[in-house]
Amino acid sequence: MDRLPNAADLTTAQFTALRGIVSRSFTPNGQINSADGARLIELGLVQRAMGGWMPTPAGRMASRG
Numbered sequence: 001m002d003r004l005p006n007a008a009d010l011t012t013a014q015f016t017a018l019r020g021i022v023s024r025s026f027t028p029n030g031q032i033n034s035a036d037g038a039r040l041i042e043l044g045l046v047q048r049a050m051g052g053w054m055p056t057p058a059g060r061m062a063s064r065g
Contacts, residue, residue, distance in 0.1 A: 017037065037053060
């Protein structure tokens with residue numbers, strides 16, 4: 001991808017999961033669908049760390065819509 005991903009690149013479920021992760025700064029494993037999480041990782045919007053999901057700077061920007 002030649003640009004930062006945005007809300008248009010995500011399904012409604014993926015965008016909702018991203019917004020939840022960003023609003024909490026950390027979401028434990030099992031709180032979001034693994035397929036949605038895999039897509040968010042693929043796009044560089046979240047990362048796995050400390051037993052959960054954490055937003056990346058790109059994820060914080062994309063969650064604004």
